[in-house]
Amino acid sequence: MIVKNVPGRATWGHIALLAGFAAFIVWYVADSFLASSQITNLLLIVPVGGLALFIAAMLLVQTGMALRSNARGRPGAPEAPAEQAPWRHRYGPMASMISMVIYVVGLPWAGFDLATACFVAANMWIYGERNLVLIAGYACAFGAAVAAAMRYLLFVPIPTLLPL
Amino acid sequence: MIDVDALQQAFYVLFTDISPWIAVPAGLMIGLMFGMLPGLSVPIAMAVFLPLTLYMDFTTAILFLTAIFTGGGFGGAVPAVLMNVPGTSAALATTFDGYPMARKGRHNEALGLALGASTVATALGYLLLLLLIEPASRVVLKLGPPELFMVALWGLTLIAALSEGSFFKGLLAGALGLLAGTIGMSSAGVMRGTFGSMHMLDGIPITAALIGLIAASELFDLVKSDYIVEDERSRKVSLREILRGFFGALRNFGLILRGSFLGSVIGAVPGIGSTVANLVSYSYTKNRARGGEKDTFGKGNPKGVVAAESANSSSEAGSMVTLLALGVPGGAGTAVMLGAFAMHNVTGGPRFISDNKEIVYTIILGNFVQSVLLVFIGIFFLRISILVVKLPLRFLVPSIMALTILGAYALTGNMLGPITLVGAAILGWIMKLYGYPAVAMVIGLLLGAMAEGELLRSYQLGGRDLTIFFERPIALTLLALLLLTLAYPMIRRLRARSRIDRANVST
Incomplete structure (x- = not known):
């Protein structure tokens, strides 16, 4: 601290x-x-x-x-050399934050299942996963599972795209 | 102090009926699961399973709910250590040293420490409850609004202790948190900062804000890593290491004893509870550390984990004092328990203890056994939950982010929770970037409404005069303690400087 x-x-x-x-x-x-x-x-x-x-x-x-x-x-101090860090190190946190804002805005419109799947897929890509089949498979399964769990285990009424 | 006949009856009730021993392990598992999932809290678990207690007798129902409470108290430590996300607000201070330990590959040990401290402290807390329930109920009755306000202020002085190196940034963050904590309908019935929205009447959803402020900065920054534990050799699940941590906690018995005492006492104060107890215990332990050891806090000092976990686990027993003795719920968890009381036509309060001593003792004894059961169930549970360190962050972080946001929705039942969480997440990340301690803001948020309510009641009680604080001995003692707490780091620094000066003179 x-x-x-x-x-x-x-x-x-x-x-x-x-x-x-x-x-x-x-x-x-x-x-x-x-x-x-x-x-x-x-x-x-x-x-x-x-x-x-x-x-x-x-x-x-x-x-x-x-x-x-x-x-x-530091008058006329030379510009710091451009950072050579990978893309996700430099812009990853910002991209993740933007995706989070879009996710929350999209939740009631797109449905909790679709919005969650899209958010997870986007962040898997941001965090370095490049296998598109794996991204799609995991994100869809995760989105459907959490939406179903919220509705049937926690009894929280939520809008969904799929007729869960 | 203890009614031996009632105690004997309690033994008889507890050990001649099998139904509590079916309900308790189930309750512990439920609590562990809900405590571990950020956004889902122990009160949610208790509320979800409350209808189930209708089919149980009163003692079994209360033991089932306290088992969820106990399991959740420890469950919150798991994500706090492994992901820097406090599963419950009571596990906030566990993140300070638990997560740095995990980043160094000492996750098994950290979780073992948390389990050891939690189980022993739960038992110690209930032992204190057994011995002190009658005198404690009398003391709690003496705490009026001025005393409760002073206790809240004491919680806020932690800001200074926690934001070492930048007192003013800590103070600013704390004051902002305090202001934000008063948003909504005030104790005087005035709506402030709500933009006219009915959803904001209860103010900012604190759990969502807490998770956003504390957890998000780390989650966003984890984009630079591939695994929680970067070193592949350290990424292992080791029962031996868990047990080493567990027995390591027991070797710090003095620390557990102190944490248990603080947790039980603070837990008994309505509205304060485990959330402040773990912070007080952590800062006290940190402030008492000598020499270079103090600098190791926040960087993976096992004592930090023990101090925090022992206080938050024992605070459960403290909150049971107010529930059983006064019929006043100290927090959301005990409020649900009060619901169970009502469902079984039982009224808590001073008469409840005198009329139903055997039930009170049954609950206390049942919780002793629960803490022993938690050791075995917890070790089994940890072996599974630690597998999280083997998961690549590109799967783990997006899933955790989504779960916390959905958990925030489940908590509030509307979009206010997710919006708060995202706003707090971004603010927390920016605050960390510029060296503002987000934890100070969290403390302010947690205590804001309570502090304002108690200050207002003190003002009214004193006939529109605040000198009431100087007229009541307990409030005055608390004020003196608070000033001492504030001055203590300065006194220690001065003493250390004079010691160095003396050493320089003598050489």
Whole structure:
């Protein structure tokens, strides 16, 4: 659980994350205030929100200063050589995240069986499997099995493409 | 302290009827399976099988449900060690050292440690329950809103302990979690942050958020590996190693004893339970470690696994105190058990203990036997579940991801669960990238609603004045303990520095 130092080249991302945190705090405190301005509603939210906003602002300033000093300290520094890592090492996590978002959006539309099969197949490919027959076979069997288990073992009503 | 006649009756009831001993092994297996599958929780297992208890007598029904509880308590450790996915929120701290052990090829030992700590701690927790159920029920009655709020704050101070190296990032993550934990209908009846959606009335689905925040960053990053254990020679299932871990846990008996005590005490506090117990026990053990050993926590220190597992397993006994003594469920699992009470026309509470001592003792004794049975069933179960390290990640990770998302749907019954899980997964990965401890956010989320409710009740109890915290001895003691906990790392650092200075002067 030891927190690592933020790499200098990534501080723009860090600034975006902190800005996102700050936006959430401001929105949530404002929404709570608009819902009810009584002290009983804001007893915990306002002090905690204020503290969180203060820390976010402090880290934002700290990160901005680090970014500036990095830019000053390395004028005309040569570009880092392009990474030679395989495709899945560089873009795998991002591709997996995107597929997860598409999966969740598609679940109610495509049915739990088909969406699960497509998601599993896509991620098997992302994680390095290249045998298409194996991908199709495993993904279809998995999708059908979990959809059936949800409906008949856990009694969770779910939309499916197949008449399970 | 113990009613010997009632105890004798309990022995008689337990060992002259075969029906509990058919139900208990089945309950342990069900609990292990549900605990092991991320997204499916022990309360789900208990709720799914609750209707079955209608066909059982009351004692058998409760023993069946506690067997699911016990099995699930350990089952959650299996994915925590093998996949860094806590099967239940109570197994969160198990991931901290269990998973690094697995990555080093020490998965057999880690699971053996977890099994040893879980079984011994379950038995110790129930032993404490046997001895202390009557006095404990009196103490629990004295905990009012100010004390419960202080306990929640104590849980939050863990943020500082866990995010060592970046106190402010930990604090920010914890505060954000606390705010997000209050989304939904407040104790004062106000809807906040719900976008007007009725699905959000109960707030963010915490189990889905927890799995997303903690597990996802590792699952996404596993794209760079082919197997959980990279070294092929280490990818083995070894009964000898499991047993070595099991007896290794027993060699840390002092640690188990401390974890069991913490688990039983914290488990007895309604709304806190095993989720906080395992974190408290883990951080306490980490903070007490001397010299270089402290740095090995989070990197595969077996003591971390023992501390976490002993606390979460014994908290079951603690939660039974509030259920039996007060009729108040400490968490979702005991709430289902309360459902079983109602189905059998039994009312929990202080009178239940005095009127049905033999049933209470039967439940306690039955759980002793359960913990022994768990050793054998657990070893058998582990030999099968460890095969997961032999599976290529290109099959395992997509399947686990899909199961967690579908599990989140099963938990909430709507799309809020999967959406929360995916959002939390992406946020968890980004937070890890920039050095924010996701676990701090999880603690905040878990305690947010409870902390706000107790603070509000304290405010109302004090006549719209918060000085009530300084007027109650238990709350004041808890406040002092909390400040000491916060100051302890600083004091230790100062002492270490002065020791170094003295050594430099003398040389």
